[in-house]
Amino acid sequence: MPMNEERPDFWTCIWRGWRGKCPRCGEGTLFSSFLKMRSHCPVCDLGLEPYRADDAPAYFTIFIVGHIVVPMVLAFEKYGSEPPLWLHAALWLPLSVGLALFLLPRIKGAVIALLWAHRIAAPKPSTGSFDPSA
Numbered sequence: 001m002p003m004n005e006e007r008p009d010f011w012t013c014i015w016r017g018w019r020g021k022c023p024r025c026g027e028g029t030l031f032s033s034f035l036k037m038r039s040h041c042p043v044c045d046l047g048l049e050p051y052r053a054d055d056a057p058a059y060f061t062i063f064i065v066g067h068i069v070v071p072m073v074l075a076f077e078k079y080g081s082e083p084p085l086w087l088h089a090a091l092w093l094p095l096s097v098g099l100a101l102f103l104l105p106r107i108k109g110a111v112i113a114l115l116w117a118h119r120i121a122a123p124k125p126s127t128g129s130f131d132p133s134a
Contacts, residue, residue, distance in 0.1 A: 010117050017113025018106045022046055024116070030109050037112065048112065050121035057108035064107075065099045 008016070013023040022028040028043035040047050073092055076083065115121070 013113040013117040017109035020109045023113035051115040052122045053111040061104045
C-alpha cells in the first residue's frame with residue numbers, strides 16, 4: 001500500500017490484531033504458529049518484522065489472568081469453608097494456564113497492531129562495530 005493511502009482506524013487495527021489478522025488488510029495472518037510472528041503479511045505484504053511485541057504480551061497476560069483468578073481464589077477461600085489445598089490446585093492451576101494460553105496470542109496480536117497503528121517500529125540494529133574503549 002502506498003504511504004498516502006488511508007489507514008484503518010485505531011480500534012479496527014486492535015480488533016484485527018486480537019483476532020490474529022494483519023492490522024492493515026485484516027485478511028492475512030500475523031502468526032505462522034502459536035506465537036511465531038510472520039515476517040510479512042501473506043496478503044498485503046506488510047512488513048511485520050519491525051513491530052516486535054517483546055515481553056509486553058506476557059506482562060499484560062499475567063496482569064489480566066491475575067486479576068481474574070486471584071479474586072476468585074479469595075472468594076472461594078472465604079465462602080468455601082476453607083477447602084483443602086489440593087482442591088485449590090485442581091481448580092486454579094488449569095484455569096490459570098488455560099486463560100494464559102487463550103489470551104497470550106490475542107494480546108500479542110493486539111500489541112503488534114497497536115505498534116503498527118502508531119508507527120512504533122523497533123530501531124534497526126547498528127551495523128558498526130562495538131568499541132568498548134570509546
